[in-house]
Amino acid sequence: MGRPIDVCVGAMPAWLDWRRLLGPGSWHVVESDDGMLEAHSSLDRKAAADLSARLRGVGIGGTMLSLSVRPPLQRKELRKALAEEARRYRKGSKGFTQAATRVDAEGRYSLTPEALAYEMGKRAQGRRVIDACAGVGGNAIGFARAGCEVTAIEIDSGRLAMARHNAKVYGVADRIRFHCGDACEVVSDLEADLLFVDPPWGEKYDKQRVTLDALPPCEQILSSAHHIQEHWIKVPPSFDPSSLPGCRPEAVFGRASGDERRVKFLLLRKSGDSSPA
Template sequence: MVGAGAGADEPRLPRPKRRRRRRNPNAERNPATAKYWRGRYRLFSRYDAGIRMDEEGWFSVTPEPIAAAAHAARAPPLAVVVDAFAGVGGNAIQFAARGCYVVAVEIDPRKVKYARHNAKIYGVEDRIDFVIGDFFRLAPSLKGDVVFLSPPWGGPSYREIQNFTLDMLKPKDGFSVFQAAQKITPNVIMFLPRNVDINQVEELSWLSSPPLSFEIEENHVQNHVKGITAYFGDIASQSSGLSNEFSYILMRSLQN
């Protein structure tokens, strides 16, 4: 006899668990990183998959749209890219996703641990060789087709400076950083603060003889200027010379 209680003895199926988004309460509550946490998906679109960052990583990682659509898009697939200051892996991941092989140099072992973990989330860890060490000491022995430079800007306080000069970069001035990269290849991508002295950036091209081709662009995310990128060598020459959603060309000089 089938009655109202017929289903009482039937096994109950477990309710599907609601997938909770992973949160980083420390970053969310820390006044120094809270504003960056609100923009976490602009830093890593796969943040909820378990992206890891230290406090410095929150304000130093390149926003993903810029790392992918501006920086990585310039590198030829299969190129060897040396990421000189890899941090928690934002740029290295996008170069690898582009199809490049990346040598990611970072002096902080904890950042390397996070970068390797983050690369696994994006499925590109097999295309990145993480190296713990000082770029300036390693540069003479490194080989690559492109060098990507995003040296520390000195923390969020850089915004308070009206004219950010290359000597304010850390751990060495921008001219020294650029010259170290030149020991590897003339093809250099350099990501700098939005208030950097553009005339000084142009001067970097004169450190080579003959002078390098260069292009300087302003990088945007959601109509906000996030930084300046300078391209030197063939990387600049290969550009279409056109602005796009994330980049606005400020200056361009091509050498024969």
């Protein structure tokens, strides 16, 4: 087995499920001077290499994770771990599992995995939901499958047509009202208990730090929805929650074997404000 490797992972926000992220090991966690969490453990060489490969270039909550290993790993160990991590990544949580669904290029990288969309739907507990950036329908379908009444808004008519088709495939078209338009303009006229916003990130979003102003039209939609009781916003893992005061961040992990220790996105939850904007 060789000499154990001393591993230190830092810059983890206090709200992060670090046990899920780091995996097995006797971890000792302390709070650093900047209020972030730092975890220490001794791992065998393969486990240390796998962790290094998984956390390489990962930013969570507006800060890049830091990782140090002593003694250093060999390059061949890291190369092997990176190759294995790439293979695991290809076995990640699927967007849609039904073969008859229709997805465009943007949907292939932005679609909320089906299992996670359904899980969020169950947490909505049957409330009336507005999906303000519906895309090809992944989130709207998840809410509808869980028994919610959904209004799905999408500005692109082609993507909305895909969402309609996909909802029929999943047998929930009768639970979703589809609206082609700009959510910034129509949300203020709609009634619901929960506003869900999954703003377009772009495939090459900043892996170190993303703020609210980098996710148009999210800010405009939220400012038009003060009358809605609760807001949920799906944002990149690297989103800095301090750019949206009053939100409660949660790191959402994958559910498949290939991404169960990867943060897929952050779910921000925020109460609406009944006072005028």
